[in-house]
Amino acid sequence: MITEKDLQYLKRCVELAEQALEKGDEPFGSILVSAQGEVLFEDHNHVAGGDHTQHPEFAIARWAAEHMAPDERAEATVYTSGEHCPMCAAAHGWVGLGRIVYASSSKQLCEWMQELGAEPSPVRNLSIPEILKDPNVDGPVPELAEQVHQLQQRLHEAKQ
Numbered sequence: 001m002i003t004e005k006d007l008q009y010l011k012r013c014v015e016l017a018e019q020a021l022e023k024g025d026e027p028f029g030s031i032l033v034s035a036q037g038e039v040l041f042e043d044h045n046h047v048a049g050g051d052h053t054q055h056p057e058f059a060i061a062r063w064a065a066e067h068m069a070p071d072e073r074a075e076a077t078v079y080t081s082g083e084h085c086p087m088c089a090a091a092h093g094w095v096g097l098g099r100i101v102y103a104s105s106s107k108q109l110c111e112w113m114q115e116l117g118a119e120p121s122p123v124r125n126l127s128i129p130e131i132l133k134d135p136n137v138d139g140p141v142p143e144l145a146e147q148v149h150q151l152q153q154r155l156h157e158a159k160q
């Protein structure tokens with residue numbers, strides 16, 4: 001169930017994804033929100049330098065492990081423009097973070113990459129429930145997913 005509040009946080013993730021694209025990075029953005037609704041951490045992809053592990057959800061997991069007690073992590077929500085990849089889903093699980101809400105799914109991203117003729121990812125396109133046991137996940141959100149789709153199209157055009 002995705003609420004109005006969830007949509008606001010997801011829109012911020014799409015904004016961060018667009019910022020990443022404008023800085024020459026891949027368009028993915030994520031935020032960490034406490035049980036009280038406070039935005040604790042936000043980031044976007046930093047893979048343009050060549051390190052393809054620099055995903056915002058991975059940064060969030062590490063930040064949470066360093067700065068939050070286990071019960072605070074379990075009650076926090078991670079919002080993200082694109083569903084966690086297997087690496088980030090595992091990191092999320094290892095640090096015991098709570099709910100995940102995403103604007104677009106990994107399945108959608110995979111379809112868009114194919115449609116754009118982009119190079120396939122070296123990592124299998126698995127969904128969060130294929131990585132995490134009993135995850136609390138919501139998404140995708142069609143209207144926001146379409147915005148993420150457009151960012152992927154812009155990324156692809158910029159590479160032409």
Ligand SMILES: [Zn+2]
Pocket residue numbers: 055057058084085086087088089
């Ligand atoms: Zn990732």
